[in-house]
Each structure stands twice: as structure tokens, then as C-alpha cells.
């Protein structure tokens with residue numbers, strides 16, 4: 236099972252909330268941190284989407300996140 | 301009594317000659333209740349001197365992040381603690397991005413790289429990318445890869461890049477507060493070479509960097525002096541980790557005043573909504589700007605942030621009865 240414990244926008248622990256501002260910002264931003272390990276991801280924004288890659292946990296896309 | 305700014309704006313409509321700095325400043329200082337009137341005039345100026353078409357563009361980042369420069373608004377500078385990491389786009393994905401852009405009806409596709417200026421690797425990647433796009437997709441290709449040498453300008457012309465974007469970002473007097481690793485004049489030099497090469501010049505900036513209204517007017521007039529083919533107007537979207545992360549977002553009324561002022565300074569220029577309109581103006585303000593002088597949009601996502609869905613923008617243009625400029629009309 237995948238455990239998401241880090242905020243993918245600010246990189247802080249989800250239970251150290253609130254992250255409502257992060258969630259709102261994420262409407263117009265791709266994720267930057269891996270939710271599983273907090274590593275900064277390599278993120279490519281594309282005209283019609285984005286692709287984020289964690290060196291440890293692999294690829295993330297708008298539909299998979 | 302001195303002539304009112306609305307009367308002077310009427311003269312812009314008649315003559316197609318932009319407002320001077322004092323006039324631009326007056327527009328930027330108009331009271332709230334006069335904003336609708338000045339937007340209406342700016343819209344008429346746009347319709348008269350540019351026409352009803354809207355130019356649609358998509359952009360993509362060929363090389364993201366890790367930039368050695370320190371533009372204080374930019375999440376792609378390697379000098380700040382921004383979460384944006386360096387990444388390169390491969391050629392098949394670049395061609396796919398161009399294809400997605402063309403599918404929206406866009407006529408412009410701008411390839412952008414976060415660099416001070418291109419090195420041999422970037423020039424080679426760009427050359428390969430432009431060639432691959434030209435073979436597969438019917439779209440005008442623009443580029444934005446920083447400060448150029450004369451040789452690099454010539455290379456871009458030879459590649460068939462038809463427009464070059466290089467933003468002055470802000471007024472000459474405010475620039476040193478925003479960027480310390482290079483000068484406004486260095487940017488101007490690149491623009492001069494691009495102009496002389498015959499490529500179309502695309503040059504704009506970001507409003508809401510902390511500049512004064514006087515400096516905003518100064519910037520509009522400096523753009524007027526440059527006389528670019530296109531001016532992209534960004535509104536600061538404060539990015540985490542950058543020196544401007546806590547800068548407040550521009551007041552939407554000031555953004556609308558600026559749209560009218562820039563249109564009245566630049567009656568014949570393509571005035572494009574670029575980044576930050578979503579958070580600064582929202583849907584309602586976006587519409588007001590399109591009815592207040594703006595005649596071009598970036599559709600889809602930006603370089604490191606996301607935009608509205610292209611369908612939403614295209615539906616809005618249809619509702620406003622503004623036809624999307626066709627490719628044949630741009631060649």
C-alpha cells in the first residue's frame with residue numbers, strides 16, 4: 236500500500252498541517268515533492284499536462300496523482 | 301484645464317499613436333469608477349488598430365530550472381531554495397507538445413529554456429527540436445533562450461525561428477532591484493540584434509514586482525521605444541523559495557488599469573496575456589482584459605505552473621466573438 240505522508244507542494248509532513256493553501260495552489264501547480272519520501276521530484280510541465288519523477292518512487296502524472 | 305486622459309486616449313484611437321509617459325501614468329492612476337471607460341477605449345483602439353482576431357500560443361520548457369541568473373521572481377533560478385529541479389525535455393516529447401498546442405488552434409509555439417544564454421548543447425537540442433517540429437506539425441515556432449550572440453541570432457534565423465522572446469521584465473530604473481546577475485542593457489542588446497536580424501521581437505515583462513506606478517509607466521514607454529511585434533504581460537505569481545515569495549499579488553483593478561495603459565501606449569502591438577492572470581484577475585477579470593486591450597493569449601500550461609484548460613479560453617473567445625487568428629494569416 237502507498238503511504239502519502241508528505242505534502243507534495245511544500246514538502247512538510249501532512250499531519251503538521253494545515254495544507255489547505257497548498258491544496259488550493261496545487262490547482263494551478265504540479266506537485267514538487269514526492270508524497271512518499273519527500274524527495275524533490277523532477278517535474279516537466281507540458282502544454283496539456285505534466286510529468287513528475289521521484290528517483291525512488293518513479294513517475295507521476297495528473298491522472299496517477 | 302489640461303486635456304483629460306480620456307480625450308487623449310480618443311486621439312490614440314484616431315491616430316494610432318501611443319500615449320506618452322505622462323498619459324500612461326494618468327491611466328495607471330485613474331479612479332476605480334473610470335476603469336470601465338478606459339478599458340472600453342483601449343478595446344476600441346485594439347479593434348481599430350489590430351482587429352478582432354486573437355493570437356493563440358502555447359509554450360513549453362525545453363530546459364527547466366538550474367538557471368545561473370537571479371531574477372527574484374523566478375522559480376527556475378538555481379540560486380534560490382525553490383523546489384523546481386533541473387530537467388530537460390526530449391525531442392519526441394517536444395514534438396508532442398507542439399502537436400498538442402496546434403490541436404488547440406494555436407498558431408504559435410514557443411520553446412523556452414531557463415538559461416542566461418544558450419550553450420552549444422542547447423543550440424544543438426533546439427536545432428534538432430525545431431527541425432523535428434517542422435516536419436511533423438504546422439505551427440510557427442518561436443524561441444526564448446536568453447541572451448544571444450550575433451552568431452546565435454543568425455543560427456536561429458537559419459533554423460526558421462520566426463519570433464524571439466526576450467523580456468525586459470520591468471522598467472530600466474527598477475530592474476537592478478529585481479536582477480543583479482545581468483543588466484537591463486544586456487537584455488536590450490539582444491533585442492536590438494534580434495530586431496536587426498528580421499525575426500519578430502517579442503518583449504514584455506511582469507507587473508507586480510514591487511515597482512511603483514511611475515516605473516510601470518516608464519516600462520510601457522521603454523517598450524514603446526523598442527516597438528516589439530508582441531508584448532506578453534505577466535502578473536507576478538509569487539513562487540515559493542524566491543525572494544519575491546511574499547510579495548502580494550497585484551490588485552486586479554491595478555492589473556486592468558495596466559492592461560488599458562499598455563494598450564494605449566502600444567496601439568498596434570500584439571498584447572498577450574501570459575502568466576499570472578488566473579490568480580490576479582480570475583475568470584471575470586480575464587474577460588475584462590480581453591475587452592480592454594488584450595488580443596492574444598497563452599493557452600494551456602506555463603513553464604512551471606499550470607494554466608486554464610484551453611477549451612475554457614477558446615469558449616470565452618467564441619462567446620466574445622473574437623476569432624482565433626489562423627495560421628495562413630500569420631505567414
Ligand code: SF4
Nearest residue numbers: 367369371374377414
Ligand atoms: S534568466 Fe530566465 S530562467 Fe534564469 S532566473 Fe532569470 S527569468 Fe529565470
Ligand SMILES: [Zn+2]
Nearest residue numbers: 242245254257
Ligand atoms: Zn503543504
Ligand SMILES: [Zn+2]
Nearest residue numbers: 269272289292
Ligand atoms: Zn519518492
